[in-house]
Amino acid sequence: MRFQKETLLAGTNSSGRDITEARKQNGSTEGSRVQLGELVLSPPKTTPFREYSKAIQKWEGKVISLSGDTFRATLSPIVGDKLEQEAEIYVQDVTPDERSFIEPGAIFYWSIGYLERPSGRVRESIIRFRRLPMWTDNEVKKAGRDLTVYFNE
Amino acid sequence: MTSESPNDGELEVSIFGPGYGEAIALHVGLGRWILVDSCLEPNSGKPAQLQYLESLGINASLAVKLIVATHWHDDHVQGMGMLVRECKSAEVAVSAALKSPHFSALLDLYGGGAFPGSSGVTEFVNVFRSLDERRKSGTKINAAKLAVPDKLLYRDNIRLNRKNREVEIYSLSPSDSAILSAQLDFYQRIPDTGTHKKRIACPSTNNTSVVLWVRIGDHRILLGSDLEKTSDPKTGWTVIINESQAIKEKALVYKVAHHGAESSHDPDIWSKLLSDKPFALLSPYSIAGNSLPKDEDLDRVAGLTPNGFITAPPKIKKFRPSDGVVRETIQAVTKTMRSVNIGWGQVRLRRNIEDSADYKVDLFGDAYNIQPN
Amino acid sequence: MPQIKIQGANIVLIGNFNPAIFHPSWFAAHNLLRAEEADAATINIVHPDVASFKTEWLAVDIVKERFQLGTVQESFYETLRDIVVGILGLLSHTPIKFMGINREFHFDLVSEDSWSGLGHRLVPKEDWNPLLKSPGMRNLVVEGLRPDDLKGYLRVMVQPSTQIKYGVYIEVNDHYVLKEDEKDVGGADRARVVLSEKWNESMKRSSEIAQAIAKLGEKT
Numbered sequence: 200m201r202f203q204k205e206t207l208l209a210g211t212n213s214s215g216r217d218i219t220e221a222r223k224q225n226g227s228t229e230g231s232r233v234q235l236g237e238l239v240l241s242p243p244k245t246t247p248f249r250e251y252s253k254a255i256q257k258w259e260g261k262v263i264s265l266s267g268d269t270f271r272a273t274l275s276p277i278v279g280d281k282l283e284q285e286a287e288i289y290v291q292d293v294t295p296d297e298r299s300f301i302e303p304g305a306i307f308y309w310s311i312g313y314l315e316r317p318s319g320r321v322r323e324s325i326i327r328f329r330r331l332p333m334w335t336d337n338e339v340k341k342a343g344r345d346l347t348v349y350f351n352e
Numbered sequence: 353m354t355s356e357s358p359n360d361g362e363l364e365v366s367i368f369g370p371g372y373g374e375a376i377a378l379h380v381g382l383g384r385w386i387l388v389d390s391c392l393e394p395n396s397g398k399p400a401q402l403q404y405l406e407s408l409g410i411n412a413s414l415a416v417k418l419i420v421a422t423h424w425h426d427d428h429v430q431g432m433g434m435l436v437r438e439c440k441s442a443e444v445a446v447s448a449a450l451k452s453p454h455f456s457a458l459l460d461l462y463g464g465g466a467f468p469g470s471s472g473v474t475e476f477v478n479v480f481r482s483l484d485e486r487r488k489s490g491t492k493i494n495a496a497k498l499a500v501p502d503k504l505l506y507r508d509n510i511r512l513n514r515k516n517r518e519v520e521i522y523s524l525s526p527s528d529s530a531i532l533s534a535q536l537d538f539y540q541r542i543p544d545t546g547t548h549k550k551r552i553a554c555p556s557t558n559n560t561s562v563v564l565w566v567r568i569g570d571h572r573i574l575l576g577s578d579l580e581k582t583s584d585p586k587t588g589w590t591v592i593i594n595e596s597q598a599i600k601e602k603a604l605v606y607k608v609a610h611h612g613a614e615s616s617h618d619p620d621i622w623s624k625l626l627s628d629k630p631f632a633l634l635s636p637y638s639i640a641g642n643s644l645p646k647d648e649d650l651d652r653v654a655g656l657t658p659n660g661f662i663t664a665p666p667k668i669k670k671f672r673p674s675d676g677v678v679r680e681t682i683q684a685v686t687k688t689m690r691s692v693n694i695g696w697g698q699v700r701l702r703r704n705i706e707d708s709a710d711y712k713v714d715l716f717g718d719a720y721n722i723q724p725n
Numbered sequence: 726m727p728q729i730k731i732q733g734a735n736i737v738l739i740g741n742f743n744p745a746i747f748h749p750s751w752f753a754a755h756n757l758l759r760a761e762e763a764d765a766a767t768i769n770i771v772h773p774d775v776a777s778f779k780t781e782w783l784a785v786d787i788v789k790e791r792f793q794l795g796t797v798q799e800s801f802y803e804t805l806r807d808i809v810v811g812i813l814g815l816l817s818h819t820p821i822k823f824m825g826i827n828r829e830f831h832f833d834l835v836s837e838d839s840w841s842g843l844g845h846r847l848v849p850k851e852d853w854n855p856l857l858k859s860p861g862m863r864n865l866v867v868e869g870l871r872p873d874d875l876k877g878y879l880r881v882m883v884q885p886s887t888q889i890k891y892g893v894y895i896e897v898n899d900h901y902v903l904k905e906d907e908k909d910v911g912g913a914d915r916a917r918v919v920l921s922e923k924w925n926e927s928m929k930r931s932s933e934i935a936q937a938i939a940k941l942g943e944k945t
Contacts, residue, residue: 211737211738211739211823211824211825211827211898211900211901212737212825212827212880212882212896212898212900250781250797250798251731251732251733251797251798252782252797252798252799252800252801253729253732253799254799254800255675255677255678256673256675256678257799257800259469259803261551263639269687271641273639273692277803278799279673279675279678280671280673280674280678281394282671282691282692282694283691283692283693284671284689284690284691284692285638285639285641285668285689285690285692286671286682286686286688286689286690287686287687287688287689288685288686288687289685289686289687292684292685294759296759296760296761297759300548302548302550303550303553304550304551304552304553305548305550305551306469306550306551308800308803308804310799310800310801311677311678311681311682312677312799312800313677314798322677322681323800324681324684324685325800326685327800327801327804329549329550329803329804329807330756330757330758330759330804330807330808330811331466331467331548331549331756331757331807331810331811331814332549332755332756332757332811332814332815333545333546333547333548333549333756334461334543334544334545334546334547334548334549335545336545338461338466338814339461339542339543339544339545341460342456342457342458342460342461342542343453343454343456343457343460344456344459344460345456346450346451346453346455346456346459346480348487348495349480349483349495349496350451350495350496350497350498351495351496351497351498352497352498464914464917464918465810465813465914465917465918465919465920465921465922466810466814466917466921467921468803468806468807468810468920468921468922468924469921469925474922548756
């Protein structure tokens with residue numbers, strides 16, 4: 200399977216399709232067209248995006264402390280009102296399998312807005328903790344470089 | 353905050369904040385500037401000092417001669433990488449505690465792209481990157497000076513009306529004990545394999561801060577950074593007050609340590625290091641529900657001098673979003689929510705280097721005199 | 726005033742990949758997705774030549790030379806970035822030559838006047854009228870240099886929206902060249918640093934470009 204060679208080299212625009220194809224579907228995030236031997240797999244027929252969301256207010260949060268049923272966090276704005284905030288957030292508003300992430304220094308995102316679905320508009324408030332792979336042995340052991348060149352003495 | 357730049361014979365001390373931190377700009381005469389720490393001006397998102405110098409029509413790449421990062425905490429270094437990059441003629445000075453293999457490890461772990469967004473550590477990655485660029489371009493100023501007690505970081509001669517006025521800037525800290533303690537702290541912050549990646553937390557104490565003693569002709573300025581008072585006589589303010597050789601006279605200007613917090617107040621600073629009725633400069637700071645300076649801190653400083661000024665009110669206020677959906681959601685999800693580090697201002701002091709006239713004070717933005725009316 | 730009706734973000738990497746590893750369970754095993762999300766994913770295919778699946782909010786499409794993750798849910802833009810940062814950390818030896826941080830917008834221009842006004846503003850009809858009967862803009866691509874000191878370009882594509890009546894689709898491709906020269910294979914580490922450091926700036930810039938273009942229809 201391969202895309203047209205020019206497509207691959209066309210750049211990092213979405214979906215990698217040849218620009219002259221005029222991107223009939225207006226947007227790549229619904230999937231790519233692939234060809235595997237004789238088998239052609241096509242993305243679903245073009246329809247309005249099934250679900251898409253818009254944030255009215257979004258913050259990046261950093262946990263300061265956890266106490267009882269709330270955790271305290273600083274909130275730096277990403278979308279919406281530009282002031283820095285501090286909040287005590289109820290732990291119950293964090294999905295259960297992410298509550299173990301609530302510790303000082305942990306980063307999360309809190310987005311308030313609307314989710315547009317075929318069935319209608321839904322108000323949403325999502326708190327989601329940043330997930331990164333755990334520290335590996337390799338990462339920790341190879342960290343550290345000679346800083347001598349950066350200092351005068 | 354636009355105004356005219358100081359004339360050649362005028363000294364200036366400006367403090368900016370909060371903007372999640374504070375920053376200082378000093379004019380030492382003849383268009384030469386010293387920058388201490390860095391914070392971002394909230395509207396533009398640019399380093400406050402660069403914004404200010406630009407507003408005065410000053411070319412920072414030529415005019416700035418020294419940049420000092422007094423410690424590595426988030427609240428004092430936002431934008432520091434850009435400062436070093438833009439101010440190409442400036443020497444750089446950092447705490448000697450940072451010359452440590454453990455700090456180097458933290459730079460790699462937390463600053464190597466593993467954590468999107470900026471922090472104190474990523475700013476230092478940017479600082480070192482800027483020094484790399486200087487080295488590659490053949491610039492001679494391509495390594496940082498290390499601040500230790502009584503170290504001369506900057507010396508200059510300002511020739512005014514055929515007379516030489518000496519300018520000297522000394523670091524008064526961190527002490528050897530504080531450096532060792534900081535390096536142990538860095539080691540303890542190296543994460544264990546198999547643990548979650550999370551943002552590095554700044555230490556709660558500030559014993560490795562770089563306090564600066566500035567002499568411009570006959571004038572003295574003490575910049576207290578965030579240094580705290582400690583029970584260990586070999587760290588904090590005690591060791592400076594008891595052992596510093598660089599302090600020979602008293603200062604008339606004091607950047608109050610650690611936003612006026614009680615933990616950084618030592619009466620001996622005021623009685624032994626400062627002149628009568630000094631100009632005391634503060635910027636507010638809020639974190640973890642604590643807003644500094646507290647009312648009692650302001651009262652204390654106001655009781656010690658009638659010339660106390662702060663860049664913005666140290667207040668937090670309940671967050672009242674204009675959007676109804678956001679408002680209702682916040683009410684449901686949070687027990688409390690407050691806007692912090694509100695306001696922005698600059699306190700500026702200027703005087704002629706050559707005479708004994710008092711400082712002229714200009715207040716911009718939300719800055720005000722803390723003396724109760 | 727043009728309103729954004731639909732928007733999306735995606736990250737594209739050009740390099741050498743092994744699609745077979747990119748199963749939803751791999752994402753969950755490396756703490757990149759929640760286990761429930763991985764379990765509920767709709768898998769089109771995971772094969773040595775191609776991996777394609779979707780979760781509630783994430784679309785993954787990977788072939789050997791190209792890696793694309795994207796979302797049309799604004800709540801998850803930063804999570805999308807974090808997943809790619811995490812993957813780049815895990816696959817630090819993967820050769821990666823180019824990276825694109827891309828935004829897509831469907832603006833509602835509300836009126837036919839604004840909609841056709843925008844097309845006319847971008848591609849003035851006077852020159853086309855003698856050549857074609859009722860000419861209309863179907864697709865416009867404009868490329869500019871990067872505003873920073875990194876290699877690459879900014880490429881903007883404008884088309885009539887297929888999702889919204891009197892709408893315009895705008896894509897901004899923020900393209901980074903990660904290899905130093907032709908012989909350099911680039912690297913995941915470089916991609917990770919650029920993505921971590923440039924994301925905020927890229928997102929803001931792409932929004933501003935798209936908003937400015939969408940408003941052009943108002944001025945005619």
